[in-house]
Amino acid sequence: MDTARPKRSARFYAVCIGVGLLAGLMSGLFGVGGGTVIVPLLVLALGFDQRFAAGTSLAAIVPTASVGVITYAVDGHVAWIPALILAVGAVGGAQIGTWLLPKLSQTALRWSFVAFLVIVIVSLYFVIPSRDAELELTWITGPGLLVLGVITGILAGLLGVGGGIIVVPALLLLFGTSDLIARGTSLLMMIPTAISGTVGNLRRSNVDLVAAACVGIAACTTTALGASLAKLVDPFVGNVLFSVFLVFIATQMAVKAVRGRHQR
Template identity: 75%
Template sequence: MSSPARGTKYVLICIGVGLMAGLLSGLFGVGGGTVIVPLLVLILGFDQRLAAGTSLGAIVPTATIGVISYAMSGSVAWIPALILAAGAVVGAQVGTWLLARLSQQILRWGFVGFLVIVIVMLFVVIPSRDAGLPVTVGSTLGLIALGLVTGVLAGLLGVGGGVVVVPALILLFGTSDLLAKGTSLLMMIPTAVSGTIGNIRRGNVDLVAAALVGVSACTTTTLGALIAVHLDPFAANVLFAVYLVFIAAQMAVKAWRSRRA
C-alpha cells in the first residue's frame, strides 16, 4: 500500500502523533493506537489497514519504554503479563477467523456497552496502590481467559489490549492501577512484535512513519508514567474513564456510519 509523500508536514505530523500517543500510553497503560490510527487516517490520508499496521509497529518501542518506566517503581507483574500475552496471541487468531463470520455492527455496539459498564465501575471501585497480582491456579486460569478475550477483541475490532486489560485487572482481579498499567504494557510487546512481522510481510506498515511515531512517543511515555505514579487513584480512574468515553464515542460513530451505509 502506498504512503503519502514524505515531506516536512509528514514528519512533523508523525512526531506530533507520537508525542500524544506516548503520553497516553504511559499515563493509562495502553498502546496509543486509538490515537495513532484515526490521526494517520484523517490527517495523512493513510488507508485504514496501513494506519493500523503502522500503529502496531510504533507500539513496540513505546510499550518497551513504558514497561521500563513502570518497572522502576515495581509496577509490573512479569509472569501474569506473559500469561496474558500467550492468551492474547491465541485469541487474536480466533478473532481474525471470526471477523468474516460475525456482524461488526453488533460487535461494536456490544463493545460500547462493555465500555459504559467499565466507566461506571471505575467510579465505584477505587484500586489500592498496595494491591498485587498473585499467581495462583485460579488467577492463572482467569488471566488466560482475559488474554483470550483481549486477543479476540483485538482481532475483531482492532482495539488495543490495554483498553480491556487495565480495567479488567483493576475491577476483576483487584490489582492496583499502576500494576495493571505496567503489566498491560508488557503484555503488548510480544503481541505487537508478532503482529508487526505479519503486517510487514503483507505490506501493511509504513516503516518510516512507525519509526517516527514510535521514537517520538518514547520521549513522552516516561512522563505519562511519572504523572500516573503521582496521581491519586480516584483521579487516575476519572482520567481513564474520560479516555474510555473517547474510545466508546469512536466505536459508536463507526457503528452508526456502518448502519447508515
C-alpha cells in the first residue's frame, strides 16, 4: 500500500471522521487549527507520510477555522483588522521559513520551540486574561502584530506547527487580549494562511482532498461546540486547559527532536 495515499476503505473514512471530530473540538476550544491533532493521527492511524499529512491537515483547517470564526464572531470575539495584519505577516513569514528550512538544524529548532512553550506554559498560570480586554490597534500594537505574524509564519514554515499555538499565547501574554478574542482572532488569521498553503500543496500534489474533506467536514460539526465550551469556561480554567494542550504539543516536539538526533 502506498503510505502517502492509503486505500479508501470503511476504516479510512471512519478514522478521518474521528480525527475531524477531535480536531474540531480542539480548534474551537483553544483557537488552534487542529493540525497538531490531525497530522500525527493521520500518520499513525492511516500511514500518511509526514509531509502528505501536513498538506492534508492544512486543507482541512480551512472549513474548520471558518466555522470557529463564525462562532466567536457572533459574540464579537474576533478582532478583524488585527487578524488581517497577522495573516499578512504569516503568509510572508511562511515563505521565509520554507527558505530557511534546509539551512537550519531541525533538532535545534525543535528544542528551542519546546523551551518557548515551557515559558508560555508557566506564564499562563500567572497571567489571567480579562474577558473585557480588547485588542486595540495603535502605532505600537499594529507593527507588533505584523512582527508576530511574520514570526508565526516562519515557525510554521520551519516546524510545520499551526499558528494558533503561537498567536493565542502571544496575544494573551504580550498584548493583554481577552482569551476569547485571542482565539477568535487566531482562527481568522489561519484561513488565508491555510488557503495560501493549500494552493501550493495542490500544485505539488501534496494533499489528499478526500481525506481533507472528511476531516474538515467532521471538524465543522464540533468546532462550534468547542467554541461554546470556551465561552463557558472560567479564564483561569481556560489557561490551565490550554497549558495542558501545550504540554502535549511540547512533548510531541521533544520526541521529534530526540528522534531527529538519533537519526543523524
